[in-house]
Amino acid sequence: MRRHLLHLLAAAGTLLCLLLLLLRPASASSASPSSRDSLSNCNRTFSCGPLVNVSYPFTGGDRPAHCGPPEFRLGCVAGFPELTAGLLTYRVLALDQARRSINLSRTDLYNNTCLQQYANTTLNSTIFTLASDDQGLTLFYECSTLMTLKPENLFDCEINGTVTSNYYLIGAVPTDPILNVSKCHVSVTVPILQSAVIMLTANRSRLGEALMEGFEVNYTNPYEDQCGKCSGIGGECGFDSDQGKPICICGDQICPTSTTGSQGKVSLKIGLFLAGAAIAGLLLGFWIFSYIQKRKRKRAAAAEAQSKSITPPPSSKGLPISSTNFSRTTPSYPTSKSDLDRGSTYFGVQVFNYTELEEATQNFDPSRELGEGGFGTVYYGRLQDGREVAVKRLFENNLKRVEQFMNEVEILTRLRHPNLVTLFGCTSRRSRELLLVYEYIPNGTMADHLFGKSSSTGPIPWRIRLNMAIESADALAYLHKSDVIHRDVKTNNILLDHSFRVKVADFGLSRLFPTDVTHVSTAPQGTPGYVDPEYYQCYQLTDKSDVYSFGVVLCELISSKPAVDTNRHRHDINLASMAVNKIQNHSLHELVDPALGYDTDYSVKRMTTLVAELAFRCLQQERDMRPTMEEVAKALKEIEQEEITLQNAEVVDIRSDDTGLLKNFTPPFSPESVVTDKWVSDSAIPNSF
Template sequence: MHPKSLPKFARLLPIIVLSIHYISCQIKIGSADKSAEVMEGSCEPMSCGTVTNISYPFWLGGEQPPYCGHPHFELRCTEDKHVLFQLFHKEYVVQQISHKTNSLWLVDPIFNSYKFEKGQECPITKENIDLDITQDYFIISRANKELIFYKCETRPPKTFNDVHPTCNEYLFIRYGGNYSDVLPPNVLPECESLHPVPVIAHDDEEKIDYDALLSEGFLVEWDDCKICRESGDKCEYDNSLGRPSSFYYSCSNYESHCPENINPAKSHNHRHPNWRIVTGIRVGLIGLAVAGFVCLLYIHCRKRKHSGSSTLLSQTASSFHTNSYTDPELGDEQFHTQIFMYEELVDATDGFSSSNELGDGGFGTVYKGKLRDGRTVAIKRFKNNYRRIELFMNEIYILSSFRHQNLVSLYGCISRHARELLLVYEYVPNGTVADHLHGARASEEALTCGARASEEALTWPRRMRIATETAEALCYLHAVTPQIIHRDVKTTNILLDRSFHVKVADFGLSRLFPVNVTHISTAPQGTPGYLDPEYHHCYRLTDKSDVYSFGVVLVELISSKSAVDVNRERQDINLSKMAIRMIQNQELEQLVDANIWFQSNAEMRTMIEQVAEIAFRCLQAEREMRPTMKEVLEALREIAAHEGYGRDKGVEADVAVDDEESLLRKKSSQSPDTVIEKWESSSTTPNSTG
């Protein structure tokens, strides 16, 4: 663009920037040489009792200035020279700090100097220790071993030689392998396994004193400013950036990059001590000037641009990356979808009236609406979340690029530059699978009698079809190129039409896999109760993560129970763990919903047992032991083809709905205590009978 073609205000930008630079250079900064010397000399390593080398990121509160360490690493030295460390609501005794291995030796005060005696109340922690220290700064070291406690109704058989009693006659303890925060299976009859407790490892397991072992504590690890320390420099906390929830270091004498979230800086002796203030003022003023210039230029261009009411949104994936978020997994394809005017969608929903609300999720609310052309649609209104553009563009890309009869259809969207982000989908009138299994519709169906009840109920043939069609949708997503991982498979994301056919929805969290890649390392996202444990603990997302979530869906279809319910017994709060336990113990009859004729129909019973076996394989903790979605689909189709399945039982006819308005799914009426939140070949696959 020629300079003369720019608006007049654009030609003033260089003069504005130079003026700001000159003014910032004239700002007088008070003397700080003396304070720099104080900062340099007041963060020397300290000791308290037997704990030595208390240095960054740790610091002694009350004895050192706060910048000597990170806010979440504050230690306290007691009068009797014990070092205490607060982790959330619990205080631990520090035995040793190792900067070489970035490890901290802690002892729970409840076990410190405690002697177990028969008849006494055992001081066993009532909660998983991981829940106390699950923050960005610490993890429990995998170098720990674990003690597994079993609360029993009777004494274990003598054959369990590795189980030993503690101070309580019916509380037993077992020395396990390397520590894992996963609740161990119940290997003892009539016993409940409690959360594992990490302990310092011992080589001679035959001579372990379990009482003393608990009092010795465990190790936790933290990240560190290792590069700065190896350069011979000091690490200090820089609170001027105003984000105490993250690591920030002032690495003096060091110009290169420090680890993540580290703020490198020159030595106090070579750089003005208040250089950050000067730099901040300069950057801030220049940023304001540039932002103002860009806004004026944008407004100028918009006035010259003619915009229609309905056009096609056509953006390349590279534009998608630049303007919304960076994701190298997307290709270069273009995607198209109709753009709606904001006013039309407001009118379609009666101003987003609560009477038209279909559902409310973590990232948006869905409304029923009627467009000017007469179509009934579902409109998702994204909440004001920092990830809303990412989720918005993700759904547009996937649903406009891939089509399947069991995936919900996207009709269009609103411009990304509008005041709100809205997506327009086909309206699927019969609610979600969760509604029919354990939601508002399940309650309505329980109160309905006669022919209407059979028309609306989720009978076994319908549940079988829902399982098969959901598997078909996921199998399709896993088979396309690039492969799509849904990452939020759950019964609230499986919609049903009037004939109880499946429409899988909500692709905001979905990820695209590059070709020839086995997994993607990413922070776990999903819904409690459905989340793949290996993805949760190892941050490795694979197509088997969807398989695990689908296994939970299968168990819900069998049991009509929610994936997580804190009203159940502690060991059964998580439906997947309940299902594994019951299937392994051959207690399937206690798991299955009695309303699907489990006891009265032998053929149906066999089919349910076969589906339960598939669910059991999908729920294996190790992804290698789970089947692929293709194998799951083939197995379900084989079960569905069983002789006699599909014969008329008075439930398979497509039903007509009397009142379309009754199909609106209102806000969930479930109890607030309910959270709605590996199979490679037949020769290597585990089965429920062991």
């Protein structure tokens, strides 16, 4: 038997040697044409102007081109670092490799506003993404006609001896025919920093300086994983431009374990596994053979030993341990109608199966769309149990969207208020798509009824508008008491049922607010026209940011005008700025919707005037001058109940216009309220772009 074992081991050894010879990895010299060239110097860094000791993935100067992807190739021209992307060259103003951010300025617009060749700013979106701090600036060239009153945004350029009129605009391009931008020959879009926007807002003639400040992009190296593996074996990360793939460089050659060498390593592992499996099979066969022989010899002894074994006492007999003992440690959840996710919950709400919601929305039929926001589209659906729901389908299923998804679920499930939308459930975060299921609010949004698709049915009476304001303020005050800031308060996020009762929705931008801090520092988010001006300047988010946004909502309720409308006069595009100007100039009657009966109903005139004064305080640029949301809600309720003290009523002097009322009224909720003779203040005027 020992002789048989030796034969088996010899056969296994021979098989292993053959496999090793067959699966030997290819040599490094045959891995790539580049491996035959000198690949040294990737341990050097690139320095030029403000950039010092720049390393992978960037190349340039002393760092040869094979030391990184071609998209990160830098040049140094007259002491300034430059990056070429497509047809454009950008001056690199700053580079932070720790944050993976880079500040760029177009060389053709650096200290220059007149282009010789028109080209929009475009970058490879898979590698470079604009930072949240960037805003779009559009340059309109060779404009044939412009408005008679020369805008501050005009600038001149000379082309072939001819001076042309040109125009620039920050943000979205308007459709206002007064600007006649459609009669400009060409437009070029360039991103700029928010700091440059603030500078241009203060002085419109500083366009050249704003362009020189450039813009910020975040970059992603698509070969980061391969580089990490290369560094793990002591190599230098590089790139083979001929084959368009990353390489790992050891000294002046491609590392044996990189590219095809890595394939050989895998093949070697497979060969070793197969050889080991063969040896194990042979040994197992030998063991089975010897075991059978041993059993034949000891069959009688084994049977005798079995007959003499001790029988367990009766007390030890009984049922086997039940698996139900383990199920008692599993929480019991309410039953879901979902087939696959039956019984599961997430933050205490039902987890729906994707297929169930797909059927409820008729495969997300476009005709069932209820609306679309910055993070997803909402569809009408009907569940199998008959419930009508609104299904929010997030645009992307990436890490950021999962965080957004979990944030909204966590916030909504811990809040209960009659004027907050109710969350029924969601899909699993590992689902094919991230879906949120809300109660269906059938009457659209406040924006729809004030100036949208439902406004044609007739204006909403003032007292209903006031009640809508009260319920919205109550909901926001409740959020603030719960240490939650909404961050996207607007009339499109205030839903209405058939009785015009309010349901505040869309907590996608909300954040839990720590109780031991006064603000949260974050990049500006929200909707243009509603965002706190101080938020743009210092990126500090507080509950007073919601107060500012609610002040814009109050202006919309009074005027039936949207927060931003590019069809209005350029000074009135921003409703907050327009409202402040009307109030300061004692022209409130020009702001109020005529359909409310402001000129004919004394009660409406008084209440709209008080609400306008409250909105004015909410729109103060300095957040410390704004009331709290709780004070706003209390003031609105006092206005509705007409609980104005006799002293305040005596000073109200209704004349042919609203000037006397605005000058003499003292707000009921705060002794520090600003009266009309103190309203004329630069700090009260919000920034508008």
